[in-house]
Amino acid sequence: xxxxxxxxxxxxxxxxxxxxxxxxxxxxxxxxxxxxxxxxxxxxxxxxxxxxxxxxxxxxxxxxxxxxxxxxxxxxxxxxxxxxxxxxxxxxxxxxxxxxxxxxxxxxxxxxxxxxxxxxxxxxxxxxxxxxxxxxxxxxxxxxxxxxxxxxxxxxxxxxxxxxxxxxxxxxxxxxxxxxxxxxxxxxxxxxxxxxxxxxxxxxxxxxxxxxxxxxxxxxxxxxxxxxxxxxxxxxxxxxxxxxxxxxxx
Amino acid sequence: xxxxxxxxxxxxxxxxxxxxxxxxxxxxxxxxxxxxxxxxxxxxxxxxxxxxxxxxxxxxxxxxxxxxxxxxxxxxxxxxxxxxxxxxxxxxxxxxxxxxxxxxxxxxxxxxxxxxxxxxxxxxxxxxxxx
Numbered sequence: 001x002x003x004x005x006x007x008x009x010x011x012x013x014x015x016x017x018x019x020x021x022x023x024x025x026x027x028x029x030x031x032x033x034x035x036x037x038x039x040x041x042x043x044x045x046x047x048x049x050x051x052x053x054x055x056x057x058x059x060x061x062x063x064x065x066x067x068x069x070x071x072x073x074x075x076x077x078x079x080x081x082x083x084x085x086x087x088x089x090x091x092x093x094x095x096x097x098x099x100x101x102x103x104x105x106x107x108x109x110x111x112x113x114x115x116x117x118x119x120x121x122x123x124x125x126x127x128x129x130x131x132x133x134x135x136x137x138x139x140x141x142x143x144x145x146x147x148x149x150x151x152x153x154x155x156x157x158x159x160x161x162x163x164x165x166x167x168x169x170x171x172x173x174x175x176x177x178x179x180x181x182x183x184x185x186x187x188x189x190x191x192x193x194x195x196x197x198x199x200x201x202x203x204x205x206x207x208x209x210x211x212x213x214x215x216x217x218x219x220x221x222x223x224x225x226x227x228x229x230x231x232x233x234x235x236x237x238x239x240x241x242x243x244x245x246x247x248x249x250x
Numbered sequence: 251x252x253x254x255x256x257x258x259x260x261x262x263x264x265x266x267x268x269x270x271x272x273x274x275x276x277x278x279x280x281x282x283x284x285x286x287x288x289x290x291x292x293x294x295x296x297x298x299x300x301x302x303x304x305x306x307x308x309x310x311x312x313x314x315x316x317x318x319x320x321x322x323x324x325x326x327x328x329x330x331x332x333x334x335x336x337x338x339x340x341x342x343x344x345x346x347x348x349x350x351x352x353x354x355x356x357x358x359x360x361x362x363x364x365x366x367x368x369x370x371x372x373x374x375x376x377x378x379x380x381x
Contacts, residue, residue, distance in 0.1 A: 007312070010311050010312070011311060011312065011313050013311070014307060014308065014310075014311030014312075014313050015313055015317060017307060018304060018307065018308065018313075018317065018318065018321055019321075021300070021303075021304055022321050022324065022325055025297075025300065025325050026325065026328050027328055027329050027332040027333075028328075028332055030351055030355070031328040031331070031332070031351075031354060031355065031358065034355045034358040034359055035324050035325075035328060035358055037359070037362060038320065038321075038324055038358060038359070038361050038362040038365070039321065039324075041362055041365045041366060041369065042317050042320065042321070042365060044369065045365060045368065045369060046313065046317075048369070048372065051372070051376075052368075052372050055372060055375055055376065060314045060316070062368065063314070063316055063364060063365070063368050064314070064316045066364040066367060066368065067316055067319075067320075067364040069364075070360075070363060070364050
């Protein structure tokens with residue numbers, strides 16, 4: 001207890017001696033008031049140090065942390081004119097962001113319009129249309145193009161047991177065959193065309209992952225022709241699918 | 251005896267300035283500024299001794315080094331601001347000189363910001379949380 005008190009007193013005396021030295025060293029009276037304020041705060045901090053230590057542990061490390069932070073902050077806030085490169089970089093970022101926003105908007109609008117058109121023209125229920133846009137660079141400008149269109153048809157009613165007739169009611173012009181056995185893949189990814197027969201066996205790709213199965217070729221062709229007519233979409237990049245019979249409706 | 255050298259230099263410079271000022275006030279100012287800078291730089295090395303004493307004191311008493319750093323920064327800012335302000339004042343630009351002094355005061359107060367923030371945090375921490 002006595003040693004602790006001694007330490008504390010020694011700290012206070014040392015700080016006050018420092019303060020006296022500093023007042024001696026100060027060049028003129030004008031600065032003295034301001035310097036006195038800072039020194040006064042330091043002395044206050046020293047006198048309060050037992051309380052501070054009691055309340056919040058090691059405050060001196062926090063003080064030096066904040067001083068260092070302050071110095072770093074004041075070091076970096078030099079007045080700096082943005083260079084031409086900075087401005088150009090900013091402009092590039094801005095235009096890139098604007099492009100991607102425009103692309104997102106295009107994507108949404110396209111999806112909505114395609115879904116409407118497909119459901120109108122094929123009389124089949126469309127659950128969702130996903131449009132994937134990719135970018136191609138033309139000189140300095142990047143323009144989007146359609147890289148993939150995924151049309152998700154609503155679940156086919158016919159594949160539910162006992163509802164075979166209902167499916168033909170909903171899609172009388174498309175579903176000529178019985179739907180269920182004809183899980184024909186017309187999934188055409190960019191470039192690779194899978195016929196219906198091989199689609200079943202080799203459809204180990206993302207399409208055949210339980211959740212999805214392919215729609216009948218007639219419906220798929222119709223959807224493709226709708227998209228090709230309306231938007232000039234290459235039929236090879238259109239993927240038409242529907243939820244698989246077993247685990248839809250959860 | 252450095253003080254004799256310095257006073258001699260100052261006297262010579264003063265006489266020269268008095269002579270030159272009639273013909274070329276510009277050169278008189280340059281001479282004054284140079285003399286001031288020379289004396290300043292000549293003596294700034296001597297402050298080293300005082301600072302060593304202060305550091306020794308701080309180390310022995312175990313006060314945080316951040317205190318000493320702050321105090322030394324205040325002294326440095328005060329000296330440099332004062333010096334610059336006087337040179338500018340010699341050239342007759344009183345208003346710029348007062349701006350330099352103002353800058354020195356502001357920078358000294360800026361030194362206090364981390365200390366004030368720690369104290370304020372503590373005082374706020376002392377208050378009961380519920381009000």
